[in-house]
Amino acid sequence: MSRRDKLNSHKIDSLSYRYHLLLLALPMLLFVLVFMFYPRLDAVTVLPLILLCTIYLFGYSLSYYLYQGRLSRLWQHLEQVVHINDSTFELVHLSSQYQDEHAFLNALLNKAVSIVDGAEMGSIISVDPETQKLNFESCVGMDLQKLRQVSFTLEQTFEYRLTQGRCDRVVVINDMENVNSGSSLSAENQRLLLTAAQIPIRSTLSSPIHIDGKLYAMLNLDSGLAGAFSDYDRNLVGILTHEASNAISLYQKSQQIRKLASFDPLTGLYNRQRFEDLLEQWPLKSRQDSWLLLLDMDNLKGINDFRGHQQGDEAIRSLTRAMKSQWPEQALLARFGGDEFVALCEGSEQQLEQDIAALRDRLKQDVDYPLEFSVGMARLGPDWQQALKDADAAMYRQKREHKAPKAKHLG
Secondary structure (H helix, E strand, O other): HHHHHHHHOOOOOOHHHHHHHHHHHHHHHHHHHHOOOOOOHHHHHHHHHHHHHHHHHHHHHHHHHHHHHHHHHHHHHHHHHHHHHHHHHHOOOOOOHOOOOOHHHHHHHHHHHHHHOOEEEEEEEEOOOOEEEEEEEEEEEHHHHHHHHOOHHHOOOHHHOOOOOOOOEEEOOOOHHHHOOOOOOOOHHHHHHHHHEOOOEEEEEEEEEEEEEEEEEEEEEEEOOOOOOOHHOOOOOHHHHOOOOOOOOHHHHHHHHHHHHEOOOOOOEOOHHHHHHHHHHOOOOOOOOOOEEEEEEEOHHHHHHHHHHHHHHHHHHHHHHHHHHHHOOOEEEEEOOOOOEEEEEOOOOOHHHHHHHHHHHHHHHHHOOOOOEEEEEEEEOHHHHHHHHHHHHHHHHHHHHHHHHHHHHOO
């Protein structure tokens, strides 16, 4: 059972019938006692007593009705806050299912539009921290391609103007057309903003999203009705964007952790563990052979010793760039560690030999010193571990062949 269901099964501050009777009976009994000790008790003096009791009964009933109404509104607010918390928790918990941050923001915006009652449309606008330029990252109920044609900066937004550049609170706009007409936006940009929505936007809630103390984006929730949003909605969206900031921050950190677990930090290629996971899923095609290539740099130790480890790291990156250029999409590339790399390619043996020769030429053009490598190649079959062993043996045979001429020359 979710937390919201548990909350719905309880009542807040409910009063028993005995408590109601006590609150009603005691004051009325006091009124009766006062009138009983009144010197002249007759029909004329009883009428004020009845009137006083009636007024008290009416006042008590009205105050209780208003009190319960306020409790009901607070209860609804609590339910929505809990719903916001549950929604953002669900987004973060399922963050691995989103392909990228754009897909995550789409899911977040859809949740926001569904939570706030008056919202019919919405958008998330990212802020470039360097140039302060804005870009529409996601939208609901609007044409995203049309919105992305709008060219404007943070200073041209009503969020910036209404907060005197602080962008630190939620603002409500009930007349979008007049607000945009008073800005420095071009007529074309104003037209795009007003016509991108499926229905004309009359009201907007705009809230800044800050991550690590910096303005990351703005969340806009829109309605086709004038005055669609109240102060209550403003407060709710403030809570929503606070939770959204946490959700986006956690999503970014989870993606960074995932990247560190799957990619080599120096080259950006897959690491060995991730490569082997993907290798098990590689589809073997009957019309085209798949090949495993193991590459090992021959002279990295000499580069580190004579040119320094920074130049050695640059040599590794040079080989990485050459591999990515030679196999931009067709191959699965990884760094196994140190100076050893692996590539999973499709094609004929002759084609791959030509690719390796082209790879050596690319390296000669990229660096001004000799940068050499040995390579072993093996056809990939159902037993990929055996293919790795065969490629490794072939690579070391070639490495010994490369060392033999040097040893003969030194002798």
